[in-house]
Amino acid sequence: MAVPPGSSRLHYRTRSETRRRIPGISESELSDVSAPPVHRVRIDIDESLLDPDALKVVRRLVRFGFEAYLVGGGVRDLLLGCRPKDFDVATAARPEQVRRLFRNSHIIGRRFRLVHVVFGVGKVIEVATFRRCPETEDTRAETEAMLIRSDNAYGQAHEDALRRDLTINALLYDVQKHEVLDFVGGMPDIHQRVIRTIGDPRTRFLEDPVRMLRAIKFSARLNLGMVPELYDAMVLVRETLTVVAKPRLLEEILKLLRSGASHRAFWLLWETGLLHVFLPEVAVLLDDASENVDGCERFWRMLTQVDHRTAQRGAPFDDMTLLTILLLEPIVEALEGQRDRLSAAMEVARPIFQRLAVPRRMADGVCRVAADLYAPRPRKSKRIAKTELYKAALDVHAIAQASRESEP
DSSP states (O other), X not given: OOOOTTOOGGGGOOHHHHOOOBTTBOGGGSOOOOOOOOEEEEOOOOGGGSOHHHHHHHHHHHHTTOOEEEETHHHHHHHTTOOOSOOEEXXXXXXXXXXXXXXXXXXXXXXXXXXXXXETTTEEEEEEEOEEOOOGGGOOSSTGGGSOOXXXXXXXXXXXXXXXSBGGGOOEEETTTTEEEESSSHHHHHHHTEEOBSSOHHHHHHHOTHHHHHHHHHHHHTTOEEOHHHHHHHHHTGGGGGGSOHHHHHHHHHHHHHSSOHHHHHHHHHHHTHHHHXXXXXXXXXXXTTTOHHHHHHHHHHHHHHHHHHHHHTSOOOHHHXXXXXXXXXXXXXXXXXXXXXXXXXXXXHHHHHHHTOOHHHHHHHHHHHHXXXXXXXXXXXXXXXXXXXXXXXXXXXXXXXXXXXXX
């Protein structure tokens, strides 16, 4: 076969040429499942934007006869004109098969096993086997019964796409053919810059309520709109967030604060009523904007400063700083006229910490920094400078000061 000048021979090998034998893997183990009809879109992507190690992983899997694609956020960000931070790989190969192909890899996970292929120091390409949604008979109509308890059944490429939450996150990129495989209508949503669930949004949110927070995160971070049916479903089933595991809920809240778009994210949380479910103390403050104009405006200005400084730094603030900023207004409001400011701060914040399972060390730090920030006697703040809370206190003070300076 003739090879165009400057092209790699690898791209032009036939299936029979690339189907090599792997020690310890029988011919019957090799994936040979053809995908159903799919909308394929040829995309000319600058390969300099693709991770060379992720490409190595995909091409090696394909060379040995396995279906494999780049998937997830990396593909989505490329199509939206953003530079991806990382790339994941999805394949028909089982974890044991991937492990045999890459000596620099190891299998992780118990409920569903993934393979981490390690390149250099600290760099990992995550490889997942195609999965499918739970069987219909495994779910019921009741809210709690609809929660996905297990999705660790292996499947095919189209089943793996259909089990994902949003259409824009379910696109697969074929690095050999330079094509995007779209099983769910994600490309039109990319072009229209909207967020849409795969299937009925109410059902998808009942299966996993955290999907509501993820939808808000992507809408805020990528500046995408929400289709009306998704927004309405979010408002309708928002109370289901109460069944989410507390540590997982806390982590999703911190992701919103780290995103660089926390102002827009928390505005959407407040507007949809989701904030009232897991942080009613903050939501009430924002609801009473006419009675507490200063506190409400200060809250939004501080989130704006967090986003601005995150962009400047190129990295988010530490979690203690972010949680202090989020809870600062309700805590400070309760400190007025209190002699023992630390005890008062802990008293008002305790229900929040219990609701979100905030680690004790972080909870203690949030209260100490918040209680000391607006202390009547400046000399008190010097005590915190001698502790491990110094950096968080310094960051919170700088953000608070900048928000005051930005007042109209």
